[in-house]
Amino acid sequence: MTDDRRRSRPDERIQPARLVAFDVISAVSRDDAYANLLLPGAIAAAGLDRADAALATELCYGTLRMSGYYDRIIAIAAGRPVGQIDETVLDALRLGCHQVIGMRVADHAAVNESVALVRRYGSRSAVGFANGVLRAITRRSPDAWTRAVSEAATSADDREAALTSHPEWVLRAFRRSLAAEGRESELSDLLRADNDAPAVNFAALPGLASRPAEASPNRFSPVGFTGAGGDPDAVVTAAAGRVRVQDEGSQLVALALARARPVVPGETWLDLCAGPGGKTALLAAEALAAGAHLTANELVPARAELVRRAVAPVPLDVPVTVLDGTTVGERHPLAFDRVLVDAPCTGLGALRRRPEARWRKQPRDVAELADLQARLLDSAIAATRPGGLVAYVTCSPHLAETRAVVSAAVRRSRGRVSELDAGAVLRGIAGDGLDLGDDGERLSAQLWPHRHATDAMFIALLAVAE
Ligand SMILES: C[S@@+](CC[C@H](N)C(=O)[O-])C[C@H]1O[C@@H](n2cnc3c(N)ncnc32)[C@H](O)[C@@H]1O
Incomplete structure (x- = not known):
């Protein structure tokens, strides 16, 4: 984000973790950037501590992952399709929506900081619009939004795709693949599992490293484990690369x-x-x-x-x-x-x-x-x-x-x-x-x-x- 695009009120503070998340989300929308490649550098450049780094990661990944669902909510709250909303404003709305619906952050913090992002990076005329949309989102509970999105869906697949934030073609491909092994009934579990962040998993290269005593063995892989504690990079470095994240x-x-x-x-x-x-x-x-x-x-x-x-x-x-x-x-x-x-x-x-x-x-x-x-x-x-x-x-x-x-x-x-x-x-x-x-x-x-x-x-x- 270039400095000349930055405008804000002197008293308007945006938490660094939110700024980092927003920058990465914008780069993904605008420049087709890869969040997993961009985020670590953005966190380091902003000097975020461990807690803020975790917050920035949740804000960024959660928003991107669930943006299909949040777009349905935003469209209802805005009374217009998201395709008619400026991209920068839409990204700020998605980030706000994730905080209100996905993270249950206090409404005023989520709304004020998302509106501040629009004031800083979007057009001035969009500030009132963004404020109105976000306030409309906070007026219903997350459960009420689930019902509203369900009711607005055009078919059963459209509903499931919306609620689990997947493109419908992906949902159908997954169904076909599960059906090929007689397990079509697992589709909903699969779609929901895609929205859970995976645990960091390690492999100890056989014959060269072994699982640390405090770690838990994998259920299936004889060389895999989780729960090594601390920073994954430190675990890998301590084992001279003979333990790998995998x-x-x-x-x-x-x-x-x-x-x-x-x-x-x-x-x-x-x-x-x-x-x-x-x-x-x-x-x-x-x-x-x-x-x-x-x-x-x-x-x-x-x-x-x-x-x-x-x-x-x-x-x-x-x-x-x-x-x-x-x-x-x-x-x-x-x-x-x-x-x-x-x-x-x-x-x-x-x-x-x-x-x-x-x-x-x-x-x-x-x-x-x-x-x-x-x-x-x-x-x-x-x-x-x-x-x-x-x-x-x-x-x-x-x-x-x-x-x-x-x-x-x-x-x-x-x-x-x-x-x-x-x-x-x-x-x-x-x-x-x-x-x-x-x-x-x-x-x-x-x-x-x-x-x-x-x-x-x-x-x-x-x-x-x-
Ligand atoms: C799924 S990734 C492999 C992941 C890797 N086996 C691992 O476990 O880390 C596929 C790789 O194939 C490479 N690739 C793509 N087209 C290729 C080609 N025509 N010949 C050889 N490699 C190719 C990609 O650059 C990518 O690195």
Whole structure:
């Protein structure tokens, strides 16, 4: 926000945490910025202490996550569609709405500071409008707003999408994916789980680090834990990078490739789409313990550098190449025993972590990504030796990015690859308590935030014929 846009009354103080949150929310709306990348720097630049940093995070992430719901409330309170409200004013209204409805902050603080934001960053003529809208919002209880939004919905799906703050197309995609495992009835739980901030989860690289005594083991991942206390970066630094922040589902899918069958020493492994290297680090630790070699590949040079840093704490030489993964099958045919394709995807399975991501994605992204995913998987299969294994992984449960990509690749391979029972492999790692739905015919496996408290990671394991 440039200084020349700043106007305020001399007596008008806006809490630094609110200013930071508003700046980041505006950058997301205006410049398509990523909140998770921008917020830490904005907090540091403002010199916020721990409590204010937590407040800024809640204000920013909560507002972005629930903005679909808040927009319905604002439209009713304003008597006009949000598309007719200036963007800066709308962001201030969303922030105010989150404080009144989501955080139950005292009305006067939420209203006064949001109006002050409009006075400072918006047009003067909008100040009265913003004040009126926010006062209208405070006149009804959060429950009354739930009823009002429900009544204004145009269909049952529109209602559920509004109340859980999801785009309707995402809701339908989730329903199809749950229905494919006989669990459509879990849709509402899933949508609500997306709105809970996930606990910080760690992985202790096997053979190189162990879970701190005070931490709680993960339910499913044998190397995962939560509750290490304090600042996550400090936990990672204290373990010299051999403990990493990593979702439990991400741990499970990486372990599934490494542990699907016994490793023959000297095996060669490839992580085809490795950046930023979370799964590479886990695979490197597994390769080290089993006597395998690991190569990582990543298209984007800056992300390849992150992979190098991620594997540095593992005493194993892991070459990192910077290639388009779709060409690796041609360049290195039949070269690897195990290949991980952690494919670029919509990320619809990680909405808990990326608060604005649900609004950024469009249905057309799915088709584009599915085409790239198919080419990456074909390339991975071509790069795998007879008798080898390929793991196809996404952090999206969208069927077009998951089962459809896998079954088409199996068809195209004309018998060269067949699916293994990924669910059985995961249960072998995680224990029989891992509930993977009711579809007895399916060999791939889908994890879910509401059922497993993981990101919605998908995995299929493909065996290449001898
Ligand atoms: C889902 S992320 C991988 C996450 C990673 N495995 C981890 O656990 O940290 C997908 C990665 O694929 C990369 N990518 C996209 N297109 C690619 C391509 N054609 N070839 C190789 N990598 C690609 C992206 O830059 C991104 O870093």
